[in-house]
Amino acid sequence: MKKTKTMGRKFALLLVLCLSFTMMLSACGGGNKAAKNDPAPTPAENGATGNNQGAANGGGEGTGSPLDLALKGEYKGTKVTMFGPFVDADQVKFENSIKEFEEKTGIDIQYEGSKEFEATINVRVDGGNAPDIADFPQPGLLASIAKTGKVIDLTNVLDQEKLKANYNQSWLDMATMDGKDGKIMAGIWNRSNVKSLVWYPKKQFEEAGYEVPQTWDEMMTLTEQIAKDGDPAWSIGIESGAATGWSATDWVEDIMLRTTSPENYDKWVKGELPFTSPEVKRAVEIMSGIWLNPDYVYGGTKSIVTTAFGDAAAPLFDSPPKAWLHRQGNFITSFFPETAKVDEDYDWFYLPPIDEQYGKPVLVAGDIYAMFNDRPEVRAVMEFFTTGESIKSWVQSGGVIAPMNDAPLDWYMSESDRRMAKLVQEATTLRFDGSDLMPGKVGAGTFWKGMTDYVSGTASLDEALKQMQSGWNN
Amino acid sequence: MARSAKRKGSKTIVNIVLGFICLLWLVPTLGLFISSFRPAADILQTGWWNVFPHQAWKQSGETVQLSKDLDLRQPIEVNGKTFTDDQLKQGVMVDGERLMWENRRQRTLSVMERGWEFKPDLTLDNYKNVLSGKEYKLKNPDGSESVQKGTGLSQAFWNTLTIAVPATVIPILIASFAAYAFAWLRFPGRKTLFVVIIAMLVIPLQVALIPVLKDFTSLGLNGSYLGIWLAHTAFGLPLVTYFMYNFISQLPRDLFESAFIDGASHFTIFSRLILPLSVPALASIGIFQFLWVWNDYLVSLIFIGNQPGVQVMSMKIADLVGSRGNDWHLLTSAAFISMLMPLAIFFLLQKYFVRGLMGGSIKG
Numbered sequence: 001m002k003k004t005k006t007m008g009r010k011f012a013l014l015l016v017l018c019l020s021f022t023m024m025l026s027a028c029g030g031g032n033k034a035a036k037n038d039p040a041p042t043p044a045e046n047g048a049t050g051n052n053q054g055a056a057n058g059g060g061e062g063t064g065s066p067l068d069l070a071l072k073g074e075y076k077g078t079k080v081t082m083f084g085p086f087v088d089a090d091q092v093k094f095e096n097s098i099k100e101f102e103e104k105t106g107i108d109i110q111y112e113g114s115k116e117f118e119a120t121i122n123v124r125v126d127g128g129n130a131p132d133i134a135d136f137p138q139p140g141l142l143a144s145i146a147k148t149g150k151v152i153d154l155t156n157v158l159d160q161e162k163l164k165a166n167y168n169q170s171w172l173d174m175a176t177m178d179g180k181d182g183k184i185m186a187g188i189w190n191r192s193n194v195k196s197l198v199w200y201p202k203k204q205f206e207e208a209g210y211e212v213p214q215t216w217d218e219m220m221t222l223t224e225q226i227a228k229d230g231d232p233a234w235s236i237g238i239e240s241g242a243a244t245g246w247s248a249t250d251w252v253e254d255i256m257l258r259t260t261s262p263e264n265y266d267k268w269v270k271g272e273l274p275f276t277s278p279e280v281k282r283a284v285e286i287m288s289g290i291w292l293n294p295d296y297v298y299g300g301t302k303s304i305v306t307t308a309f310g311d312a313a314a315p316l317f318d319s320p321p322k323a324w325l326h327r328q329g330n331f332i333t334s335f336f337p338e339t340a341k342v343d344e345d346y347d348w349f350y351l352p353p354i355d356e357q358y359g360k361p362v363l364v365a366g367d368i369y370a371m372f373n374d375r376p377e378v379r380a381v382m383e384f385f386t387t388g389e390s391i392k393s394w395v396q397s398g399g400v401i402a403p404m405n406d407a408p409l410d411w412y413m414s415e416s417d418r419r420m421a422k423l424v425q426e427a428t429t430l431r432f433d434g435s436d437l438m439p440g441k442v443g444a445g446t447f448w449k450g451m452t453d454y455v456s457g458t459a460s461l462d463e464a465l466k467q468m469q470s471g472w473n474n
Numbered sequence: 475m476a477r478s479a480k481r482k483g484s485k486t487i488v489n490i491v492l493g494f495i496c497l498l499w500l501v502p503t504l505g506l507f508i509s510s511f512r513p514a515a516d517i518l519q520t521g522w523w524n525v526f527p528h529q530a531w532k533q534s535g536e537t538v539q540l541s542k543d544l545d546l547r548q549p550i551e552v553n554g555k556t557f558t559d560d561q562l563k564q565g566v567m568v569d570g571e572r573l574m575w576e577n578r579r580q581r582t583l584s585v586m587e588r589g590w591e592f593k594p595d596l597t598l599d600n601y602k603n604v605l606s607g608k609e610y611k612l613k614n615p616d617g618s619e620s621v622q623k624g625t626g627l628s629q630a631f632w633n634t635l636t637i638a639v640p641a642t643v644i645p646i647l648i649a650s651f652a653a654y655a656f657a658w659l660r661f662p663g664r665k666t667l668f669v670v671i672i673a674m675l676v677i678p679l680q681v682a683l684i685p686v687l688k689d690f691t692s693l694g695l696n697g698s699y700l701g702i703w704l705a706h707t708a709f710g711l712p713l714v715t716y717f718m719y720n721f722i723s724q725l726p727r728d729l730f731e732s733a734f735i736d737g738a739s740h741f742t743i744f745s746r747l748i749l750p751l752s753v754p755a756l757a758s759i760g761i762f763q764f765l766w767v768w769n770d771y772l773v774s775l776i777f778i779g780n781q782p783g784v785q786v787m788s789m790k791i792a793d794l795v796g797s798r799g800n801d802w803h804l805l806t807s808a809a810f811i812s813m814l815m816p817l818a819i820f821f822l823l824q825k826y827f828v829r830g831l832m833g834g835s836i837k838g
Contacts, residue, residue, distance in 0.1 A: 087793040088801070092610045092622055112780045115792045123776055127687025129696050208579075230546055230578035241799075295547075310800055311518060320579060335800050338611075397613040413613055 070380035076106030084135030149180030235323035237307030245448030359428030446471030653718035
């Protein structure tokens with residue numbers, strides 16, 4: 001009798017505990033929701049005032065755009081937080097490029113870099129701790145956050161006319177994403193990288209009497225000639241830890257742009273054209289013409305998967321070079337030996353077209369800046385980032401290309417960078433790195449994995465393509 | 475006689491097994507340690523064991539010049555013997571010497587002989603870069619280069635210490651109180667409460683990240699030391715409470731009874747008897763908690779962020795590698811520097827493990 005009584009008491013106590021616990025939890029949740037709903041009307045109001053300002057600006061009088069106001073010192077002493085993936089040397093370059101703006105306006109841009117940006121940004125946004133501005137190297141990631149409605153639509157924040165004048169239309173199209181209700185302008189492009197580049201050791205290349213190929217066939221002839229002369233032409237490495245395989249996807253994307261229409265490329269990126277389609281298969285086959293020929297690759301095909309992408313360019317700088325060609329984006333120069341000089345020791349040529357009818361397509365990547373909190377000073381900073389001025393000193397120190405039109409070519413300190421900027425401006429088709437646009441499961445998952453399995457020989461081409469496609473299916 | 479021999483035999487086996495496990499652990503650590511003194515280019519090319527004297531193929535100075543228009547895809551004839559290109563790439567043995575391409579383009583083969591090699595090329599650069607900050611070369615608009623020095627580890631070191639010490643002391647203090655109450659006080663719901671706390675052990679902290687972050691945001695605790703102390707305390711409490719309970723509940727009851735008879739209050743018993751007696755347990759759980767906080771990356775990543783003013787060591791070290799991992803060789807030396815503090819703590823507190831405070835405490 002007594003025993004049951006104590007049991008009952010215990011049970012009641014447990015129940016009370018559980019109840020109070022859940023109540024505490026729900027109370028917290030509720031409070032949070034309320035807190036979140038509170039600031040919501042403010043951006044809307046701000047949006048309205050922003051519109052008025054824009055209109056006033058158009059009318060010829062008024063106070064000017066947020067950037068003009070900021071330059072007048074209106075927002076002195078305010079803080080804008082920024083979160084992005086670049087750290088170390090890139091962070092120093094970035095901070096140098098915004099220093100002048102900070103001094104002029106008195107706005108303190110607090111940049112926080114993290115190697116784990118991709119993993120952290122989702123948690124921060126979900127936890128209500130989003131930075132004012134976030135820098136996304138992968139638009140696919142921004143697209144998934146934009147869908148939740150947490151990204152501020154820039155259509156009414158920034159002057160569209162100015163943007164159209166300052167960016168190639170392709171860039172603006174790439175910034176338009178699906179919001180919670182309809183299309184929104186999710187961000188603006190600030191830095192870009194060019195990917196369709198083949199690096200070569202210039203001095204020795206000329207001494208050996210080789211010529212820069214203008215077509216894919218010429219490039220294959222050159223490859224064969226270098227092989228006959230005694231060296232493998234290409235140095236390729238796709239190892240990159242958990243991201244192994246990404247440089248292989250760049251090759252496929254580049255060849256896709258050269259063998260099929262941009263529309264097909266867009267469909268492929270959206271998942272409408274499957275990996276198993278003949279277009280994609282053909283692109284991988286053309287790539288295999290180089291990759292799977294042990295005479296053409298430094299260390300043979302089997303070393304591709306085990307060579308780190310950053311170390312892959314090293315044989316170009318041996319004396320004499322052990323390999324002669326290396327296809328990689330312009331960021332790879334930060335891996336080159338410090339003693340090697342641009343334009344003298346090394347240079348690049350444009351990865352030649354395969355099919356003439358598709359012109360000269362260029363594969364690019366870049367950083368898109370999105371805004372999460374709408375305050376006047378954040379608007380000013382965003383507007384600043386649409387100007388070439390915001391990236392001037394970075395451009396001058398090398399390694400990035402400005403996507404804005406008001407960044408003149410003479411900012412580039414090396415001939416090599418200048419030619420890259422020109423290449424982007426004159427490209428017939430500009431397309432973003434497809435694997436960065438695809439959802440993470442495909443673009444940073446099965447696509448990488450499938451390419452790695454194919455190159456290492458664990459999967460046949462058809463099996464690998466099926467595996468890549470499976471990322472879309474589930 | 476026979477029995478003691480058997481004992482001895484099994485002891486040797488145990489020692490051999492232990493020695494083997496130690497070796498398994500030590501070899502990679504040693505490799506990392508040696509790597510931390512090697513220049514970046516060397517790390518990329520050869521393994522760390524190359525710093526020791528070893529036998530290697532060396533150029534003997536002789537070369538064999540083949541005809542310049544030799545087709546490399548055909549069998550290649552060298553001094554009357556034929557080889558394939560692959561063989562010459564790997565190196566092929568001929569009369570105790572090795573033939574290998576020296577310059578394939580020029581069609582020259584080098585003759586190599588085996589010999590001892592001992593030229594360790596060691597440097598302190600990795601440690602310098604990590605401790606005092608990397609130097610960034612930046613191009614100025616006029617084409618000249620300027621050098622900008624990055625920050626070293628010192629700021630991050632103090633930040634980590636500021637986080638780790640309270641994040642170790644607070645949970646242990648709370649948990650000791652709780653453990654005493656669970657073990658020696660009688661109050662309703664004692665067992666249930668205890669079970670609930672133990673149940674918390676199985677909840678992975680990852681599931682709590684977003685809800686806790688939301689609450690921290692509304693309280694304005696993100697990016698502050700107080701926030702991360704609370705987070706570490708909360709995540710650490712279940713284990714620490716359980717550990718302290720196990721220890722405190724094993725203390726002999728007679729001790730407290732005599733103290734009660736002498737008129738001691740619970741607080742007196744706790745501060746005069748329990749705390750001094752549980753020093754070994756406090757020391758060992760202190761080491762655990764301190765190590766966990768010191769090495770933590772995830773919790774700091776979410777709750778305190780990467781602003782230089784509050785950045786912890788583990789994040790600073792991850793950043794050293796560079797945006798694209800181009801400086802990963804610095805991890806070797808950074809790992810050893812960050813290891814120093816936990817090692818110091820361990821050796822400092824280690825004597826408390828050994829010293830059995832219980833000895834003779836109730837017999838007297």
